[in-house]
Amino acid sequence: MVREALRSYRERVRSEFVSAFDEDRSPHEIAASFATGIFITSLPTLGTGLLLFVAIVYLFERVSRIALFASLIVLNPAAKWGVYAGSFWIGTQLLGPVPGVTLAEVSFSAGPDVVTRLLVGNLVLAVLFTVVGYVAVHRLVREYRKRDIEVDVEELLPEALVEQDVSTRDD
Incomplete structure (x- = not known):
């Protein structure tokens, strides 16, 4: 069941990327839209990122909608x-530990020092x-268009999502 869910997820990511690659947009426009x-998806927007996506699509004519929304699949809520x-670990490395707070006690209610470290680290990761x-x-995109071959999106996915048994792939 888990294996089937991972396969489905991988195929969905592949499908979205290939759709974006086939758009009538330059590689720069597609890559910039995805980036x-x-x-936006990397930041803790608490769901308002979707509103930003809609605003970007409305304001910018050359944005690749498929590439922009494909980022939601890559950085989904579970990820x-x-x-x-x-983010918190990076923020702690850059700003130092929060006095009197251990990793087990980290929460937004722990105070502004925790939130600051989370946001700084989150900005670095974003x-x-x-x-x-x-x-x-x-x-x-450039390679896909130059060679007109199937793109191996699996190289972009975390190792845990890539099936180890290559004989079961539907390439």
């Missing part, structure tokens, strides 16, 4: 918990994800 979506944990996302998608 913008990744940046966000890992982003938040990493910028990192944005740069990596832009470079990866730009390169994939």
Whole structure:
């Protein structure tokens, strides 16, 4: 059951990327749209990121809607918990530990020091994800269009989502 869910997720990501690659947009526009979506999705917007997506689509004619919304699949709500944990760790490394608070006691109610570390770390991760996302998608779009081959999106996915048994792939 879990294996089937992972396969379905992988195929959905692949489908969204290929749809974006086939759009009548430049590689830069597609990559920039995806990177913008990744940046917004990485931040703790508490659901308001979707409103920002709608505003971006409305305001900018050359945005790739498919690439922008594909970022929601990559950084889905389940993945966000890992982003938040990493954000707090990075924020703590940059700003130092919060006095009197252990990792087990971390919550928004723990005070502004915890929130500050979370937001600083989250901004660092958002910028990192944005740069990596832009470079990866730009390169994939260029290669896809140059060679007109099937893109191996699995290279972009975390190892846990890639099936180990290559003989069961539906390539």
